[in-house]
Amino acid sequence: MTRSRRHPVKETTNLALPLAGAPSLPPQAPLSTLLALGGLLTGGRPEQQAYERLAHRHGPLVTVPTPMLGNVVMLLEPRLVRAMMSSPPGALISGRGNAVLGFLYGRSSMFLVDGEPHHRLRRLLVPPFRNRDTLARYAEVIEAVAEDVLDALPVGKPFALLPELRHGMLEIILRVVFGIQDEARLQPFREAMTELLDLSTSAATTARFALRRWGGLRRWERLQQALARSNALIYDQIRRHREDPATEQRDDILALLLRTRTEDGNLLTDTEIRDQLVTLLIAGHETTATTLAWAMERLLRTPDALAKLKADFAAGSTAYADAVVSETLRLRPPIPMFSREVAGDFEIGGYRLPPRTLLVAHVGYIHQRADLFPDPQAFRPERFLEGRQELGSYSPFGGGLHSCIGNHFAALEVRLFLRVLLARGDFGVPSNSPEWQMRKTILNLPWQGARVTLKRRAVRP
Ligand code: HEM
Numbered sequence: 102m103t104r105s106r107r108h109p110v111k112e113t114t115n116l117a118l119p120l121a122g123a124p125s126l127p128p129q130a131p132l133s134t135l136l137a138l139g140g141l142l143t144g145g146r147p148e149q150q151a152y153e154r155l156a157h158r159h160g161p162l163v164t165v166p167t168p169m170l171g172n173v174v175m176l177l178e179p180r181l182v183r184a185m186m187s188s189p190p191g192a193l194i195s196g197r198g199n200a201v202l203g204f205l206y207g208r209s210s211m212f213l214v215d216g217e218p219h220h221r222l223r224r225l226l227v228p229p230f231r232n233r234d235t236l237a238r239y240a241e242v243i244e245a246v247a248e249d250v251l252d253a254l255p256v257g258k259p260f261a262l263l264p265e266l267r268h269g270m271l272e273i274i275l276r277v278v279f280g281i282q283d284e285a286r287l288q289p290f291r292e293a294m295t296e297l298l299d300l301s302t303s304a305a306t307t308a309r310f311a312l313r314r315w316g317g318l319r320r321w322e323r324l325q326q327a328l329a330r331s332n333a334l335i336y337d338q339i340r341r342h343r344e345d346p347a348t349e350q351r352d353d354i355l356a357l358l359l360r361t362r363t364e365d366g367n368l369l370t371d372t373e374i375r376d377q378l379v380t381l382l383i384a385g386h387e388t389t390a391t392t393l394a395w396a397m398e399r400l401l402r403t404p405d406a407l408a409k410l411k412a413d414f415a416a417g418s419t420a421y422a423d424a425v426v427s428e429t430l431r432l433r434p435p436i437p438m439f440s441r442e443v444a445g446d447f448e449i450g451g452y453r454l455p456p457r458t459l460l461v462a463h464v465g466y467i468h469q470r471a472d473l474f475p476d477p478q479a480f481r482p483e484r485f486l487e488g489r490q491e492l493g494s495y496s497p498f499g500g501g502l503h504s505c506i507g508n509h510f511a512a513l514e515v516r517l518f519l520r521v522l523l524a525r526g527d528f529g530v531p532s533n534s535p536e537w538q539m540r541k542t543i544l545n546l547p548w549q550g551a552r553v554t555l556k557r558r559a560v561r562p
Pocket residue numbers: 211212213223380381382384385386388389392434435436438439440497498499500501502503504505506507508510511512
């Protein structure tokens with residue numbers, strides 16, 4: 102019997118409470134806080150078990166006071182997550198959870214703004230990431246990069262796949278989002294953006310953010326230099342694109358941002374464009390590389406699923422590959438939680454929450470609840486062939502007004518990479534033991550970076 106069955110979520114406790122007049126917080130207990138914080142730091146099974154105990158003891162709405170972000174209310178039940186996703190306009194905002202990396206994204210990043218300015222950015226940026234024709238053209242870039250990545254992998258000795266995939270994802274973003282084509286210009290971007298990406302996932306960044314009032318960020322030379330270097334390159338790229346008549350015909354995201362007028366008739370400013378480019382870089386890089394690394398880690402240890410995937414690719418279908426992507430995101434979501442901050446009147450589960458409370462949907466926990474996903478630890482893509490999963494029960498891309506705009510693009514990247522890697526590469530694993538999950542800032546990474554061995558590689562057609 103699994104742990105989840107022994108610790109079913111207490112369904113009624115704090116969902117049935119009548120609404121009090123004054124704002125109040127759901128229950129908290131010192132032990133719960135310790136368990137939750139310990140779990141958040143470690144990730145993986147210990148975290149899952151900590152949250153199972155919390156939900157069993159207090160119900161699916163639990164307050165965890167944190168030193169950096171204040172009172173955090175964890176949502177551990179699909180219908181509460183759905184309530185958060187469909188909150189009335191103005192009740193919840195993006196808030197402090199997303200602001201942690203705000204000094205990298207910039208103030209006008211779509212991550213950080215709300216209301217009309219946010220709608221305006223989404224109206225501009227969502228279409229190219231959803232349009233079939235544009236995605237088909239991006240697919241050519243993705244496939245070419247995947248072939249290059251495969252050709253550069255060492256044959257015959259174990260290595261970590263994740264760093265190699267990170268290079269590949271950066272390459273795709275530089276071409277598709279930043280619109281850079283020639284090698285001479287790509288190189289300085291690779292170096293500068295890698296530094297920015299390293300900072301976005303470094304523990305030092307979180308610590309410095311906590312000390313920001315005392316100059317933790319302002320006086321951090323490494324950060325200031327990285328920002329100065331990357332900004333100089335990005336603003337130069339914006340200027341070149343703006344002056345180039347060919348921009349009219351281009352379909353990279355930068356070209357689109359430069360030529361689209363918003364409904365009020367204005368063009369975006371250079372700063373607004375810079376902030377969206379950096380947001381897309383940080384939002385789309387590590388997340389996709391990690392998903393792909395986990396997909397390979399799970400597939401190479403689940404021979405049935407690997408065989409079915411290869412057979413499906415050979416038959417020209419993508420149905421099983423899509424199911425593999427979804428199952429990877431269920432079992433190993435790279436971002437296991439997402440947040441909103443209470444801004445106006447907001448009621449959930451019988452509580453009227455005080456303003457500034459941070460709500461966190463713990464989808465990583467919900468995805469592994471045995472009552473929602475039978476045999477939750479098994480990697481079984483078939484469960485996604487049997488029908489769509491309900492939002493709230495399955496939400497690796499968040500949901501509502503701030504939901505991920507790159508979900509289709511990311512799924513395409515992972516699917517195409519898998520097809521290229523498995524068509525020409527014969528991969529194995531140095532050890533059959535699964536890789537542990539490791540928490541780094543908010544990311545859920547494979548402990549050893551998904552170690553594999555490339556036994557043979559066929560020649561590129
Ligand atoms: C498997 C890969 C990915 C995962 C798991 C993922 C996950 C997420 C999650 C959980 C959020 C927060 C949603 C919310 O708060 O409701 C988010 C937001 C976002 N993602 Fe992704 N993402 C992925 C890939 C991408 C890619 C490839 C791009 C673009 C190149 C992208 C662009 C964005 C942007 C711009 C936002 C902010 C949207 C807003 O605030 O309105 N993501 N993503």
